[in-house]
Amino acid sequence: xxxxxxxxxxxxxxxxxxxxxxxxxxxxxxxxxxxxxxxxxxxxxxxxxxxxxxxxxxxxxxxxxxxxxxxxxxxxxxxxxxxxxxxxxxxxxxxxxxxxxxxxxxxxxxxxxxxxxxxxxxxxxxxxxxxxxxxx
Ligand code: NI
Numbered sequence: 001x002x003x004x005x006x007x008x009x010x011x012x013x014x015x016x017x018x019x020x021x022x023x024x025x026x027x028x029x030x031x032x033x034x035x036x037x038x039x040x041x042x043x044x045x046x047x048x049x050x051x052x053x054x055x056x057x058x059x060x061x062x063x064x065x066x067x068x069x070x071x072x073x074x075x076x077x078x079x080x081x082x083x084x085x086x087x088x089x090x091x092x093x094x095x096x097x098x099x100x101x102x103x104x105x106x107x108x109x110x111x112x113x114x115x116x117x118x119x120x121x122x123x124x125x126x127x128x129x130x131x132x133x134x135x136x
Contacts, residue, residue: 006033011036021035041134041135044135045057045133045135048133048135049110049131049133052110053110053114054109054110055135056108056109056110056135057107057108057109057113057134057135058105058106058133059105059107059113059131059133060105060131060132060133061103061104061116061117061130061131062101062102062129062130062132063101063102063104063128063130064095064101064102064126064128065099065100065102065126066098066099066100066125066127067098067100068098072124072125073100075123076102076123079119079123080104083112083115083116083119086109086112086113086116087105090102090103091103106133113131113133117131
């Protein structure tokens with residue numbers, strides 16, 4: 001790992017990509033250095049999530065499910081109890097008559113987070129599951 005200070009490097013990109021990038025980051029109020037740092041961190045998080053199983057991560061699982069499916073809410077709670085060593089907290093929002101939004105904060109081994117996501121996804125009545133993890 002590098003020490004303090006900054007490292008500078010040159011990058012070659014197609015001009016139209018750079019134009020779009022500059023216009024986008026200007027709207028966000030970022031300069032190139034800050035935007036590239038953010039993009040690099042996101043890339044590393046994404047890479048770790050997809051290809052690494054050893055590391056530790058933190059983040060959220062956002063789930064939309066049908067609360068009219070019999071037994072689903074109890075099953076979701078049972079699974080969170082099983083994975084209590086990585087589940088930090090959960091928030092439940094009643095979206096409409098039928099749909100609930102569940103946000104589960106997780107922190108722990110990547111492999112365990114992956115297993116939790118797989119187990120939740122396999123339940124009948126789960127409509128969407130999105131993961132947002134960062135490397136810690
Ligand atoms: Ni609800």
